[in-house]
Amino acid sequence: MPSQDELPIPPVLFDAATGELLITASASSSKHDFDFYEGKWQLRNRKLKAKLENCTEWLEFDSTQEMYRVLQGLGNIDNYLATFDGVPFEGMSVRLFNPKTRLWSIYWADSNAGKLDPPVVGSFDQGVAHFFTQDTFNDKDVVVVFRWDARxxxxxxxxQAFSADKGQTWEWNWYMYFSRFGSN
Structure with missing residues (x-):
């Protein structure tokens, strides 16, 4: 089984007319893809100190997260709690499964910005998922990918990785390693 860093990112495809990302669901995508994630988790975070600046310095810290299902399993919500430089930080994700497209949309909001980021969209295939969006970071157009490795x-x-060249190259800038709360 390939390690996390050896997993390939699927090619990023764009609609020639609109420039929008083209994302299709895997054949196995379902509303049960995130069932493994329900409950309380301890996280070991590894985050680049600066993104898209050729930074090689990583910050490491612990956090917690709790996820529960909503909308009869078509969605889930999590609460992320950490401390950065002694200041409490809270984030939340809302994940929604569209049964027609069989794609998940993941929305993020945090206590710094107080707004929902554009959703990353994608699906799982054999325990690994990639979710993409187009965004702007420090006045640069980027493609963002979230990867869930739930093998x-x-x-x-x-x-999480950013690409400033439409998916030709990627900079991995954040890893979260999960373990069940109290399992250590």
Whole structure:
């Protein structure tokens, strides 16, 4: 089984007329894709100190997260709690499954900005998921990918990468290593 860093990112495809990302669901995508994630988790975070600046310095810190299902399983919500430089930080994700497209949309909001970010959209295939969006970071147009590696459902890994060249190259800038609360 390839390690987290050896997993390939699927090619990023754009609509020639609109420039929008083209995202299609895997054949196995379902509303049960995130069932493994329900409950309380301890996280070990590894985050680049600066994104898209050729930074090699990583910040490491602990956090917690709790997820529960909503909308009869078509969605879920999590609450992320951490402390940065002694200041409490809270984030939340809202994940919604569209049964017609079989795609998940993941929305993020946090206590710094107080707004929902554009959703990342995608699906799982054989325990690994990639979710994409177009966004702006420090006045640069970027493609963002979230990867969920849930091949080990008791120790999943979430990671994030940015591409400033439409998916030709990627900079991984955040990893979260999950373990069940109280399992250490």
């Amino acid at each position: 080990d459902k008791e120790n999943p890994v979430w990671s």
